[in-house]
Amino acid sequence: MSGELSPIDKAKFVSAKRAAQYVEDGMRVGLGTGSTAAWLVRCLGELVRDDGLKIKGVPTSSRTAQLARDVGIEVITLDEAKWLDLTIDGADEFDGDLNLIKGGGGALLLEKIIATASDQMVVIADVGKEVETLGAFPLPVEVIPFGWQTTQALIEETLISMDVLGRTSTLRMNGQTPFVTDEGNHILDLHLNRIGNARQLALVLNQMPGVVENGLFIDICDTVVIGYGDGKVEVRDINEGTVATERLDFVESDNLFSDLTE
Template structure:
């Protein structure tokens, strides 16, 4: 296991301190969340009574593999806690998410949770957001026009494609454009500007949403609380 994988594992497993019997949990996406779901499955198989709502088909597959019972929003509209990773976390705990393409469902889950816990390895900590290109989920119909509107906010939106050059399609059936805004000075303002554009489903900025950040380092974790 690499040092980075070890850091992700430690952060993911440390987040289980927030989980208690009877809880409904938002299951984020990504490689750090994998370790959380895997460990949560151990506890569930040992008798912990929990249910999860996954943010992606991949998270649902991991939950099924490791024995975490699943539910959906028809059964539970509020979640006790949501646990998810991030592609960047700045000093104010504003986030960029969506590298895996699940940003819309991740944001719905985070917004529905009483507590939103972010788990990352130390490489995701930044002084300012923007080195990671901002994912924006858009409707396929008229995507070129929507991308043009986004470009007017002073960026270069690139349609996300798979390795075989086919267009990447989110779990919601939408497209994603990855946008290089450079250093993002005002994440909340940019988020509001993007959300006002017709054709934009969701953007990967998560400003002022995290309640706690658990950072994994090689051999230890650090818990950041407000």
């Protein structure tokens, strides 16, 4: 039950629960990937089951799609939806301008496509994801398998002229074999430590042959919902320029996530 959660899981839970309030009947909603997004899907599933909420979810990964179906959310494709009212997703890092690093879960390509096809993007995160400058979390870059080592060398050579502190990269692995995204690609994780000009870096990376997409989300996020381990939630709206705080109480008998495996 929620009363038995660790402080970081409590923070993820309250951010997800608060963000679920943005979802209204009849909406087409982008559903993110990752541990915090999984809490959001569970919260929405409860609203579907107990309150009769009717929504259509567009998942950003196959595992999110399966979880959504498991909790009773109707799943459709982006082509079927055409356009989304809202996307709610997690982030690996966010800064004061609500720019993000995403892709730790390997779904950055679909996450960016779906987020940019939405009227609004809400990010849910625990307070530990906030940084002064992006870059401590390795930046994922999705690349096609063909010639990936050449692409990697080109990226590292290009980083010499970028405003970053580190310039090494590693191929993401899944055990003894390269990690493969839902779209059949590989991921290079760039260990940059600090990104001085995220906007420039995002543009330069996406101009390289072999690069499919990068994990910098610039000017995409509208609102971030930050959860704390004590149940406090902070909501920052970049468009309105507002910051609001509230507290969500835990219900000890509420066993919403007893079977959540993430």
